Amino acid sequence: MLLDADTGAVENNAAVTSGTGSISVLAASVRQNANITTTGAGSVQVTADSTIVMADGTATSTVGGGITYLADGDTQLSQLNAGTSAVNVKSTTGSQLDNRTGEGAGLENIVGGTVTLQAAVDVGSTDDLDVDAATLDARSTVAGRINIAETNDLGTNFLQTADGTID
Numbered sequence: 001m002l003l004d005a006d007t008g009a010v011e012n013n014a015a016v017t018s019g020t021g022s023i024s025v026l027a028a029s030v031r032q033n034a035n036i037t038t039t040g041a042g043s044v045q046v047t048a049d050s051t052i053v054m055a056d057g058t059a060t061s062t063v064g065g066g067i068t069y070l071a072d073g074d075t076q077l078s079q080l081n082a083g084t085s086a087v088n089v090k091s092t093t094g095s096q097l098d099n100r101t102g103e104g105a106g107l108e109n110i111v112g113g114t115v116t117l118q119a120a121v122d123v124g125s126t127d128d129l130d131v132d133a134a135t136l137d138a139r140s141t142v143a144g145r146i147n148i149a150e151t152n153d154l155g156t157n158f159l160q161t162a163d164g165t166i167d
Contacts, residue, residue: 002026007049018042022065029053030071032078036060043067043085051094054078056101067112075119077109077129084134087112095122095144098129105151108132124148 001018003010005027013033016023020040026047032054036044043065046052051073054060059079060067066086069075074094080087087110089096096119100109108130110117115133117123123138124147132151140146 012036031055032058032060034058038062038065041065046070048072052076054099056099079108080110080112081108082112084113086114086116087133088116089118090116091119091121093120095119095125096129097122097125098127100130103128103130103149105132108151119144122147 001021002024007028009029010025010027011031011033015034016036018038020042022042023036023038024045029050030046030048030052035058038044041064044060044062045068047070049072052069052071053076056078059081061081062085064085067080067082068088070090071094072092074097075089075091076097076099078100096117098109100107110129111132114135115131117138119140120142121140121144123140128147128149130149130151133154136154138146138148
C-alpha cells in the first residue's frame with residue numbers, strides 16, 4: 001500500500017492496516033493520529049520532507065517486517081513495535097522526541113531487534129526514549145544528547161554524539 005502526497009501533508013485519523021503487504025507513506029509532513037499496522041510479513045516506511053508527529057497513544061506495528069521513519073526535521077515518537085525485526089529512525093536536521101505519556105517497560109517508544117537511531121540534534125532530549133531492543137545504534141551527528149532508557153538487557157552496538165551527553 002502506497003500513500004504518496006507528493007508535496008502535501010498527510011494526517012491519518014483512521015487506522016491503516018495491511019494483511020500481508022507493506023505500507024509506505026510519503027509526504028511533506030506526516031501527522032499520525034491513528035495506528036498503522038501490518039499483520040503479515042510486510043514492513044512500514046514513513047517518510048517526510050519536514051516532520052513526523054505521532055499522537056500520544058498511537059502505534060506503528062508489524063508482525064514480521066521492519067519499521068523505518070525518515071524525516072528531514074523532528075520525529076515525535078509514540079510507539080514503534082517491530083517485534084524482533086529492525087527499526088530505523090532518522091531525523092536529518094532535527095531531533096527524535098518522546099511523544100508518549102508514561103515511562104518504562106510496557107510503555108516503550110521503540111521495540112525491535114536491531115534499533116538504529118540517527119538525528120542531527122537530540123536522540124531523546126530531556127525526556128528519554130524508552131527502548132526494548134536486542135541491539136542499539138544511536139547517533140547525534142551535529143550537536144545534541146542521547147537519552148535512552150532501556151527496558152531489557154540492551155546490547156549497545158554504537159553510541160555517538162558530536163557535542164552532547166549520553167544518558
